[in-house]
Amino acid sequence: MDFRHIIETVGEFVDFAGVAVMVIGALISIPLALRGYQPRKPPAGAEKLTLYRSYRQLLGRSILLGLELLVAADIIRTVAVTPTFESVGVLAIIVLIRTFLSFSLELEITGRWPWQKETPQSPPARAAAE
Numbered sequence: 001m002d003f004r005h006i007i008e009t010v011g012e013f014v015d016f017a018g019v020a021v022m023v024i025g026a027l028i029s030i031p032l033a034l035r036g037y038q039p040r041k042p043p044a045g046a047e048k049l050t051l052y053r054s055y056r057q058l059l060g061r062s063i064l065l066g067l068e069l070l071v072a073a074d075i076i077r078t079v080a081v082t083p084t085f086e087s088v089g090v091l092a093i094i095v096l097i098r099t100f101l102s103f104s105l106e107l108e109i110t111g112r113w114p115w116q117k118e119t120p121q122s123p124p125a126r127a128a129a130e
Contacts, residue, residue, distance in 0.1 A: 004081055011077035018069030025062020029055055060109045067098050067105075 033055035038048060049057065071094070078091040107113055 007080040011073045014069055014073035014076060018066045021069060022062050022066035026059055029058035032058055057109050060105045064102055064105045067102055071095055071098050
């Protein structure tokens, strides 16, 4: 077994893991949403999530993690096995598309871009008479 075959096998395994994360995440998201999943730290003034929004948020997180694994698999296979200009160019396009999808999903899930900080919650109002 040579190095190229080992790297190809690792890349295929990470590809499989990425797809598995998305499929399993989609299936696990259903009962979690049905049980009324709510984020631990909802944004200030946010309403409770509806069943649809809850499932959509959970599914988005699964897809986001799966996309990260698929990008990792592409990088492993392209850089370690066949580093030609053509394969690196194809990898760059794939990574750009998946990065755009990741940013879009992050915006959809959290309501802010990945580089934006969370807005601090305002401190509770003090009583007028102390």
